[in-house]
Amino acid sequence: MIETIQLGMAAELLDHAPELLDDVKAGAGELRFLANRLRESLGDVLRVAESRGERLEAYELDAEESGAYEDDDVPEGQEPPPNRRSEPARPAS
Incomplete structure (x- = not known):
């Protein structure tokens, strides 16, 4: 999978990145190259996150429409999706 x-x-x-950033001998070209690769990777990771979020929303919508999802179906220790909570989520500790 891509x-x-x-x-x-x-x-x-x-x-x-830390190895190159800590290298006092690293030149501007090397650092610019690293910055460009980091920018590209950040864009890729953002697209992955958005895509997964869209798929999750679609899955939750399908499950809700079909009635297949119930609060009792949530594994112990996990929170139900935000649109299925009966009370506000607890902050992570």
Whole structure:
């Protein structure tokens, strides 16, 4: 899946970035190259997040319309989706 490749490449880039940023001998060209790759990866990750959010919304809408989703179906320790909560979500601790 292309999303997996994009996320993997972004993770590798983030792993490499501190090494280059900490290198006092790194030139402007190398840093500009890193900045451009980080920008590209951020764009890819944003597209993945938006796509997954859209798919999640569609899934929740389908489940709600079919009546297949009930609050009792939520695994223990997990919160139901926001549109199915009977009370506000608790802040993460």
